Amino acid sequence: MTPEQLRDVVRTAVGGAVGRGALAVDVPGDVVVERPRNREHGDYATNIALRLAKAAGRPPREVAEVLAEELRAQQGIAAVDVAGPGFLNITLAQGALGQIAVRAVTAGAAYGRTDTLAGQRLNLEFVSANPTGPVTLGSTRWAAVGDAVARLLEASGADVSREYYVNDAGAQIERFARSLQAVALGRPVPEDGYQGDYVEPVSQRVLAETPGLLDLPEDEQIPVFADKGVAAMVADIRSTLEGFGVHFDTFFSERSLHESGALEKALATLREQGHVFEREGAVWLRTTDFGDDKDRVLVKADGEPTYFAADCAYYLDKRGRGFDKVVIMLGADHAGYVGRYKALVAAMGDDPEQHLEILLGQLVNLVRDGEPVRMSKRAGTVVLLADLVEAVGADAARYALARSSVDQQIDLDLDLWSRQTNDNPVFYVQYAHARISSLLRNAEELGLSLGEADGVDVGRLGHERENDLLRAIGEFPRVLVAAAELRAPHRVARYLEELAGTYHRFYDSCRVLPRGDEEAGPQTTARLWACAATATVLRNGLAVLGVHAPERM
Numbered sequence: 001m002t003p004e005q006l007r008d009v010v011r012t013a014v015g016g017a018v019g020r021g022a023l024a025v026d027v028p029g030d031v032v033v034e035r036p037r038n039r040e041h042g043d044y045a046t047n048i049a050l051r052l053a054k055a056a057g058r059p060p061r062e063v064a065e066v067l068a069e070e071l072r073a074q075q076g077i078a079a080v081d082v083a084g085p086g087f088l089n090i091t092l093a094q095g096a097l098g099q100i101a102v103r104a105v106t107a108g109a110a111y112g113r114t115d116t117l118a119g120q121r122l123n124l125e126f127v128s129a130n131p132t133g134p135v136t137l138g139s140t141r142w143a144a145v146g147d148a149v150a151r152l153l154e155a156s157g158a159d160v161s162r163e164y165y166v167n168d169a170g171a172q173i174e175r176f177a178r179s180l181q182a183v184a185l186g187r188p189v190p191e192d193g194y195q196g197d198y199v200e201p202v203s204q205r206v207l208a209e210t211p212g213l214l215d216l217p218e219d220e221q222i223p224v225f226a227d228k229g230v231a232a233m234v235a236d237i238r239s240t241l242e243g244f245g246v247h248f249d250t251f252f253s254e255r256s257l258h259e260s261g262a263l264e265k266a267l268a269t270l271r272e273q274g275h276v277f278e279r280e281g282a283v284w285l286r287t288t289d290f291g292d293d294k295d296r297v298l299v300k301a302d303g304e305p306t307y308f309a310a311d312c313a314y315y316l317d318k319r320g321r322g323f324d325k326v327v328i329m330l331g332a333d334h335a336g337y338v339g340r341y342k343a344l345v346a347a348m349g350d351d352p353e354q355h356l357e358i359l360l361g362q363l364v365n366l367v368r369d370g371e372p373v374r375m376s377k378r379a380g381t382v383v384l385l386a387d388l389v390e391a392v393g394a395d396a397a398r399y400a401l402a403r404s405s406v407d408q409q410i411d412l413d414l415d416l417w418s419r420q421t422n423d424n425p426v427f428y429v430q431y432a433h434a435r436i437s438s439l440l441r442n443a444e445e446l447g448l449s450l451g452e453a454d455g456v457d458v459g460r461l462g463h464e465r466e467n468d469l470l471r472a473i474g475e476f477p478r479v480l481v482a483a484a485e486l487r488a489p490h491r492v493a494r495y496l497e498e499l500a501g502t503y504h505r506f507y508d509s510c511r512v513l514p515r516g517d518e519e520a521g522p523q524t525t526a527r528l529w530a531c532a533a534t535a536t537v538l539r540n541g542l543a544v545l546g547v548h549a550p551e552r553m
Contacts, residue, residue, distance in 0.1 A: 001076045001092055001096040001097065001099055001100070002099070002100050002103055002474045002477070003033050003044065003474050003475065003477070003478060004477060005099075006033050006044055006090065006092075007030075007031040007033050009071070009074050009076070009077070010031045010033065010046055010048055010067075010071070010088075011027060011028065011031055012074065013067050013070035013071045013074060014027050014028065014031075014048065014052070014067065014070075015027045016070045016073075017066050017067060017070050022066045022070075023052070023056050023063065023066055023067075024056060024057075025052045025055045025056050026055070028048070028051065028052070031046060031048055032046060032047055032048070032051075033045070033046050034046070035471055035475065036089060039464075039468075041081075041083065041089045042079070042081065042089035042090050042091040043090060043091050043092045043097060043467070043471060044089075044090045044092075045083075045087055045088065045089050045090065046087070046088050046090070047086075047087055047088075048067065048088065049061070049063040049064035049067055049082075049086040049087070049088060050064075050085060050086045050087070053086065059086075060085050060086025061082060061085065061086045063086065064082040064086040064087070064088055065082055067088060068080040068081070068082055068088060071088065071090065075093075076092060076093050076096035076099075077090060077091070077092060077093060077096070078091045078092060078093040078094070078096075079091040094459050094462050095457075095458050095459030095461075097458075097461065097467055097470045097471065097474075098458025098459060098460075098461040098470060098526065098529075098530075099458055100470045100471075100473050100474040100533070101458060101461070101470060101473065101526075101529045101530045101532070101533035102453050102456065102458060102529060102533075104473055104476075104533035104536045104537060105450065105453070105529060105532045105533050105536055106453050107536075108536060109539075109540060109543075111476065111477075111536055111537065111540055112155065112476045112477045112479075112480045112537070112540050112541070113155045113156075113157075113477075113480070114155070114156055114157060114477060114480070114481055115156075115157040116156040116157055116481050116484070116485075117153060117156040117157045117158035117484065118157035118158070119157075120157075120158045120159065120324050120325065121158075121159045121161075121322060121323050121324045121325075122153060122158050122159065122160050122161070122323060122324065122325050122327055123161050123163055123318050123321070123323040123325070123326050123327065124146065124149065124150050124153070124160055124161065124162055124163065124327045124329070125163045125164070125165055125326070125327065125328045125329065126142045126143070126145075126146030126147075126149075126162070126164075126328075126329035127139050127142050127143050127146060127164055127241070127246075127248075127329075128164055128165040128166075128167070129237070130167045130172055131166050131167065131168055131173075131176075131230045131233040131234050131237065132172055132173070132175075132176040132194055132230075132233065133194060133196055133198060133233070134196075134198055134233075134236065134237070134240065134384045134385070134386065135237055135240050135241065135384060135385040135386075136383065136384055136385070137364055137366065137383040137384065137385065137387075137388060138331060138363060138364065139385070140244075140364070140384075140385040140388060140397070140401065141361060141364045141401045141406070142329050142331075142361060143241055143244055143246045143385065143401075144244075144246075144397065144398045144401035144402045144545075144546070145329070145361065145401060145402050145406055145489060146162070146246075146329050147162070147245070147246045147247075147398075147546050148398075148402045148489035148492075148544060148545050148546060149327075149329075149359075149484075149487050149489060150162050151543070151544045151545075151546065152480060152483050152484040152487075152489060152492070152544055153484050155480050155484065155544060156480065156481060156484040156485075158484075161249045161250060161323070162246075162247065162248045162249050162250070163248060163249065163250045163251075163252055163318075164237075164248045164250070164251045164252065165252050165254065165314065166230070166234055166251055166252060166253050166254060167254050168230045168234075168253055168254055168255045169254045169255040169257075169258055169310070170254075170307065173226050173230060174222065174226065175190070175192055175193050175194065176193075176194055176225075176226070176229055176230070177222045177223075177225040177226035177229060178190055178193055178222065178225075179193035179194040179195075179199050180199060180202060180203040180206060180225040180229045181203075181218070181221055181222065181225050183199055183200050183203040184203045184204075184206070184207055184213075184214060184225075185214065202229055202232050202233060202236075203225075203229070205228070205232050206224070206225055206228040206229055206232065209228055210224055210228060213225075234251060238251065240385055240386060241385075243389075243394070244385060244389065244394055244397075244398070245394060245398065245546045246546070252314070252317075254310055254314070257310050257313045257314060257317070258305070258310070262313040262314075262316070262317055263305050263309055263310065263312075263313045265313065265316065266309070266312040266313035266315075266316045267283070267298060267299070267309070267312075269316060269348060270285060270298075270312065270347055270348070273347055273348065273349055275287075275289065275347045276298070280301060281301035282297050282298075282299060282300050282301045283297070283298045283299035284296065284297055284298060285297075285298050285308075285312070285343075285344065285347060286347075287339075287340055287343035287344065287347065288343075289343075289347075290342065290343035290346040290347060290352075291339060291342065291343060292339050292340050292342075292343040293339060296308050296340055296343075296344075298312070308340065308344070311341065311344060312344050312348070315341075315344060315345060315348065315356075316348060319348075319350070319355070324355070325354070325355055325356065325357060326345075326355060326356050326357070327356075327357045327358075327359070327487075328341075328356075328357070328358050328359070329358075329359045329361065330358060330359070330360055330361070331360070331361060331362075331363070332360050332361060332362050332363070334360065335360055337358075338358050338360070341356065341358060342356060342358075357487075359406065359487055360406070360407070361406035361407070362406065362407060362408055362409040362410070363409050364401065364409070364410055364412055365409070365410070365411045365412065366383055366388070366391075366411075366412050366414060367411045367412065367413050367414070368413070368414045368415055369415070373414060385397075388412075391414050391418060392414060392417040392418045393418070395426055395430070395547045395548055396417045396418065396424070396426045396427075397417070398545060398546050398547055399425065399426035399429075399493060399545055399547050400412050400417050400425075400426070402489045402490060402492075402493060402545050402546075403425060403490050403493040403494070404490050405488060405490050406490075420553075425493070425497055426547065427553075428497060428500055428501075429493075429496045429497055429500045429538060429541075429542065430542070430547075430548070430549065430550055430553060431500075431553055432499075432500035432503050432504065432534070432538055433535055433538040433539060433542070433549045433550065433551070434550050434551060434552055434553040435507070436503070436531050436532070436534055436535040436538075437535065437550075437551035437552070438551075438552070439512060439513065439531055440528070440531065440532060440535070442513060443512075443513060443528055446513065446514075446520070448513070448520055448524065448525070448528065449528075450525065450528055450529055450532060451525060456522075456525050456526055456529050457522040457523075457525070457526055458526050458529065459526075460522050460523040460526040460527075461526050461527070461530060463509065463510050464509075465502075465505055465506040465509040465510055466506060466510060466527070466530060468502050468505070468506065469502050469503060469506045469530055469534060470530065470533075472498065472499050472502045473499070473530075473533050473534060473537050475495070476495070476499075476537045476540070476541065479491060479492060479495045480492065480544065483544075489544065489545060492541050492544050492545060493545060495541065496538060496541045496542065499534065499537060499538065499541075500538065503531075503534045506530070510527060512524065512527045512528065512531060535549075
């Protein structure tokens with residue numbers, strides 16, 4: 001019996017008590033079922049009696065005793081004890097816990113997935129680095145975490161569109177174009193230009209795509225270097241991210257907002273809402289009405305729209321594409337951006353709490369032997385995504401960056417994450433999967449197989465280590481739901497490490513395959529199902545993090 005099934009059983013028990021008049025409450029739509037910290041307190045515990053006591057007008061322990069009587073009559077439950085102020089500690093019947101393994105194996109890649117967020121259309125914007133250079137380490141953290149968050153949301157039933165906002169308008173694009181031009185003409189790059197070694201190959205690509213470009217007047221060359229240079233950088237960024245396992249559904253051009261009339265449309269919408277005013281020749285949005293620390297300029301006195309105006313147009317465009325919520329992932333240095341963005345959403349007539357979510361993340365530092373590392377030869381002192389992947393591999397990089405909460409600054413130890421030992425967390429988890437894969441291959445060579453689900457005697461799984469493993473496997477769906485709700489993929493990583501440790505302890509205590517002249521029996525088959533279920537969860541959990549589950553290491 002899985003935790004989800006047990007929740008249904010508890011709801012059924014409440015319904016039974018209500019039906020026979022023992023309780024006068026509404027049957028709850030959700031029930032909390034958790035693993036108790038102390039194994040002696042049973043397999044699972046629920047606080048449902050405490051939640052219903054006020055509505056029932058009775059002491060929690062009294063409500064708990066009523067529900068305990070109902071639960072003891074349910075199939076698959078061996079014992080129910082009332083503890084403390086009214087908690088119910090539930091021990092499953094032998095074999096009921098083993099059904100978790102059967103369910104995990106038979107569900108396969110679907111195990112852990114829920115429909116908790118079904119019907120929600122979310123636009124998730126992350127990375128969105130300027131198209132004036134390669135993807136740096138700071139953006140790499142968002143690539144790993146953002147993609148993992150998208151996978152988590154999808155595992156909970158949401159429809160997620162991954163979006164990269166290309167900042168291809170503004171002064172930085174002209175500086176980039178002039179940097180490319182300077183290199184093409186054999187001149188020093190302007191002081192405010194881009195100095196990385198990547199500039200020269202991009203410049204050469206522009207020249208190769210545009211024969212005769214240098215024959216044009218220099219001012220006429222700039223737009224070409226801008227257009228072609230940005231296109232080349234976006235192509236490189238897309239390729240780099242795809243190689244890192246991160247796919248974007250949309251690369252959205254900021255410049256398209258200026259060219260399509262989207263800015264004018266956004267301004268008109270804000271005027272209709274009554275929040276636009278003019279002062280000193282500029283057009284302003286009265287964001288202080290919505291909690292911002294000051295009002296914001298939309299159009300400067302010289303007629304130039306501000307970056308904030310583009311934000312307004314971009315948000316309106318996303319909502320116009322049918323997204324229920326706009327989720328944006330930003331570095332901690334953009335913390336001041338949150339208040340003004342919430343204000344613009346409110347000024348549009350939307351609810352910032354319902355239609356907007358902004359996640360802020362801290363920095364990443366690379367260290368080796370306790371010292372900061374500056375690795376990139378192509379971009380001065382900037383560390384690139386490609387540098388990190390080259391140093392530790394894509395799997396280790398993704399796992400390391402997603403393993404810690406984004407509100408924590410992390411020091412990523414290159415020596416640790418490149419090590420092929422159990423103190424490397426990703427190796428530890430991947431090795432557990434590879435170890436199980438090897439065991440299942442050995443079983444096949446011995447002529448052993450899982451067989452049909454209805455033919456396995458999971459009642460044979462009663463060892464303490466077996467029960468620990470089964471309970472851990474049963475927690476996986478709840479871990480995914482919580483991680484999706486909190487936008488916290490690090491919870492999945494930490495769970496996988498605990499599961500790997502639980503499996504290794506099970507394997508050391510419970511012999512799976514027969515030795516020598518021993519005969520394989522029902523217990524062998526049951527334990528093979530437990531192993532296969534563990535592999536399923538490890539595989540599914542690593543997939544949420546965008547990390548491979550190798551069958552051999």
